[in-house]
Amino acid sequence: MLPVAEAFEYDYRSCDLLYGRGCVDRLGDYLAARNLDRALVVCGSNVAANDDLMDSVEAGLGDRLAGVFDGTTPEKQAEAAFDAIDAMRETDADVLVGVGGGSSLDVARQASVFASDGRSLADLREEAREDGEVSAPDPGDDRPPVVVVPTTFAGADVSSGGSLEVLPAVESPTDQPVIVGGSAMPVADFADPDLFETTPAGALAGSAMNGVDKGIETPYARDADPVSDATAVHGLRLLTDALPRVVTDERSTAEAMDLAVVGSLLVQLDRKVSVVHAFGHGFARRYNVQQGAVHAVVVPHVLRYLFSEVDASRDLLAEGFGLDPSGRSDEEVAEAVVEAVAELRDALGAPSRLRDLPETREEDVPAIAEFVVDDHPMERAPAGLDASAADIEAVLREAW
Numbered sequence: 001m002l003p004v005a006e007a008f009e010y011d012y013r014s015c016d017l018l019y020g021r022g023c024v025d026r027l028g029d030y031l032a033a034r035n036l037d038r039a040l041v042v043c044g045s046n047v048a049a050n051d052d053l054m055d056s057v058e059a060g061l062g063d064r065l066a067g068v069f070d071g072t073t074p075e076k077q078a079e080a081a082f083d084a085i086d087a088m089r090e091t092d093a094d095v096l097v098g099v100g101g102g103s104s105l106d107v108a109r110q111a112s113v114f115a116s117d118g119r120s121l122a123d124l125r126e127e128a129r130e131d132g133e134v135s136a137p138d139p140g141d142d143r144p145p146v147v148v149v150p151t152t153f154a155g156a157d158v159s160s161g162g163s164l165e166v167l168p169a170v171e172s173p174t175d176q177p178v179i180v181g182g183s184a185m186p187v188a189d190f191a192d193p194d195l196f197e198t199t200p201a202g203a204l205a206g207s208a209m210n211g212v213d214k215g216i217e218t219p220y221a222r223d224a225d226p227v228s229d230a231t232a233v234h235g236l237r238l239l240t241d242a243l244p245r246v247v248t249d250e251r252s253t254a255e256a257m258d259l260a261v262v263g264s265l266l267v268q269l270d271r272k273v274s275v276v277h278a279f280g281h282g283f284a285r286r287y288n289v290q291q292g293a294v295h296a297v298v299v300p301h302v303l304r305y306l307f308s309e310v311d312a313s314r315d316l317l318a319e320g321f322g323l324d325p326s327g328r329s330d331e332e333v334a335e336a337v338v339e340a341v342a343e344l345r346d347a348l349g350a351p352s353r354l355r356d357l358p359e360t361r362e363e364d365v366p367a368i369a370e371f372v373v374d375d376h377p378m379e380r381a382p383a384g385l386d387a388s389a390a391d392i393e394a395v396l397r398e399a400w
Helices: 024-034 053-065 077-089 102-115 121-131 199-221 226-246 256-267 275-284 290-308 315-321 330-347 363-373 375-381 389-399
Strands: 007-012 015-020 041-045 064-070 097-098 146-150 162-166 178-181 187-192
Touching: 015 024, 015 256, 024 053, 024 162, 024 187, 024 389, 041 053, 041 102, 053 064, 053 097, 053 162, 064 389, 077 102, 077 121, 077 162, 097 102, 097 162, 102 162, 121 162, 121 363, 162 330, 178 375, 187 256, 199 256, 199 275, 199 290, 199 315, 226 256, 226 330, 275 363, 275 375, 275 389, 290 330, 290 389, 315 330, 315 389, 363 375, 363 389
Parallel strands: 015 187, 041 064, 041 097, 097 146, 146 187
Antiparallel strands: 007 015, 162 178
16 A cells, blocks of 8 residues: 655645644644634534544634534534524634534535525525525625535545535425535645544444545546546545554554545545435435435445446456456456445444435335436436436345
């Protein structure tokens, strides 16, 4: 395995990526250089109670810390973003610093775009009840910038996306949750392995398959290119080597954590979410379910289906999982990749059957299959794939 640099910086689509142990110490200096004076930290209650983590973040911000909003939850409800907006105004903050896992980073980004959108939460709910959907926000030029400080492997930091639930399914005219999201790329991402080491092993394991799946999906996407292939495959190499070590009870060596953090960054660069994410979104349209859990269950079954229909870059994925495809038939390479993915999932202690997820009901499988087929990421499905709802339902039944 190639070593990784002790520290580096990289400008990715106007987001400054800063990696290295202790890089969070530079938060305050980074904001000062950009004339940002008052930072509101956006996080969940568990992160806020993690003194080892928060002491480092607060020390890094120094006198630029204006306050802490600790009201984010995994459900990513719109209330959290609007509460964060209220906290931002109460503290006169001019920058949001999202700290933690994907939900907190998404809420920070969406708080930024809705702060300048002009609509209230009541406006969004009224629109949702009338139309069954909510129009995306117009971020405007005066939205507050966002800095992200990830502490899990969900792969939500180098992203402009994210969504909020405006209405749950039981209140929606469509019987599906009404969600909304705007585009807000963070201005900076501080990826500090020291902070990842403050996260409980279970939380790291729960987030890990989200990041891995970004690396899996990019090579087989129909718009993949040599650059996206290279970052995805190398990111997979790092993750598959390091993740089983960083989530074990005995924890990891510093080297393993460094590899995992860099791997989680690499698989996000020019990522191309596709079929696996469509499956995750299909479940999100029916339940409030953790995407990492759905991805963990379905990804071996999705890959087996893809390999039975198209090439799906099986040789590249084999390289990402440390397998030598030479001298093997296509079928042998495909099965080796599926087995490697399942072994990684099992090493992380992630769920392996849909029936074991507390939210799922078998009678919903046909409807979820319809959602998956129509989901936007399916447009990036491998060239030559013509998936039907019946095909998707068969995959779901296999994963059940």
